[in-house]
Amino acid sequence: MVSASSLLLPSSMRDLASCIGDGAVRVACSSPASTLTSSSGAGSGSGSASTLSVTVSYRATLLNSGASSPPLLLRLTWSHSPVGPTLSFSPSAAAPSVLLRRRRGTRSISLGCVGGGEAETEAESPFVALFWDLTAARYDPGASPEPLYGYYFVAVAGAEVVLAVGDQAAEFVKTKFEGQISKARFLPVARRERVVVADPAAMHTARVRFAEGGPEHEVSVGCATSSGAGGGEELWVSVDGKRAVQARRLRWNFRGNQTVFVDGAPVDVMWDLYGWWFRDPPGCAVVMLRARSALESRLWLEEEGAAPGFSLVVQAFKAPP
Known part of the structure; x- marks a missing residue:
């Protein structure tokens, strides 16, 4: 839940x-x-x-983990900073956000104990692989730090795509995985906008x-x-x-x-x-x-x-x- x-x-x-x-x-x-x-x-x-930040929460239901597995609650936060718009990612409801400093890159983050049960060791904890590219992202000048187009953010966990955001996400998934990976069901469940x-x-x-x-x-x-x-x-x-x-x-x-x-x-x-x-x-x-x-x-x-x-x-x- x-x-x-x-x-x-x-x-x-x-x-x-x-x-x-x-x-x-x-x-x-x-x-x-x-x-x-x-x-x-x-x-x-x-x-x-003036929009300071936009945080979107997504609920992802894994297809290959069984009906008893709880859904993942993944968060993306787009913020303004002195160096320009920034992106942060949180892999679970309780985990702190991780700032993705580079405009393009890959990274693996531990999901931790996403089900709310007993803590898992680092070796037992599942990981989510992140892929993103904001180098060609386009924004509305002076408005929201969330890109309009020209970008992708993709998260993969348990051999499933659990999140794919951006107009270039589908093409990236197709090119990167060549149809060899399934796509979990995910949808946005909350959006918070902080404004001045x-x-x-x-x-x-x-x-x-x-x-x-x-x-x-x-x-x-x-x-x-x-x-x-x-x-x-x-x-x-x-x-x-x-x-x-x-x-x-x-x-x-x-x-x-x-x-x-x-x-x-x-x-x-x-x-x-x-x-x-x-x-x-x-x-x-x-x-x-x-x-x-x-x-x-x-x-x-x-x-x-x-x-x-x-x-x-x-x-x-x-x-x-």
Whole structure:
């Protein structure tokens, strides 16, 4: 089982989900997303947010290890650094990230005890082989550190490809292994984007799929000063350009949730702005969208037997942490 805590979701969001009930249900239009030049950081209006890092968690189910083998939870983190965009990899839910310093290379990393049982010795621990090439990667200038195209990252464990990311990944696997290696089933299960909001009226946009094989959606999160009765700040979340959530009087309504429907399935939207307003030095504002099955009766179940649905987490800072 992939637990909630393993998905890089801030603890404040899990605490929030345990103490509040479902909000009003609103329907979000699921029309096709408009084309953007990047997967995140695109904005409109008076400004856009600057993306510090993007962390994507993938769940990989090995085909040759038997039904009793737990899935792997692999993480890629794309970050900005003084020398340019960097890539880090984590081979399990509990393992620290390993910085891949070279733009192109190979490396073997121990998977460790990915099943959560007793610790394994170095000799017993399985390994994952990494292959990557970012030398021709292209980025959206000044936006996300995640490449747009021109790259690949491939991970191999137990004679299976457990992760293949990038537009050149399929060609690399075909050339490198010549069809002699199987491909595990893997899919993204969580995405966290950490951004700096220099302009109070900025918005941040990400492109995600809430369901495997489903359409790609454009999710925008923004904050603005309300001109209506009472004034004050308001938070809004849009899906494919359609306003799905709008929370007003944020200094009072700094925590909350609503449920919207995307592609006919419920997506819980939760926000926690306490650190943004009331901590010194300021903390971050957190907005999470999490897809869930219609059979789930609560926003969050830490003890769920099935892996939770896809989650998008946006953490916004007033200044780089």
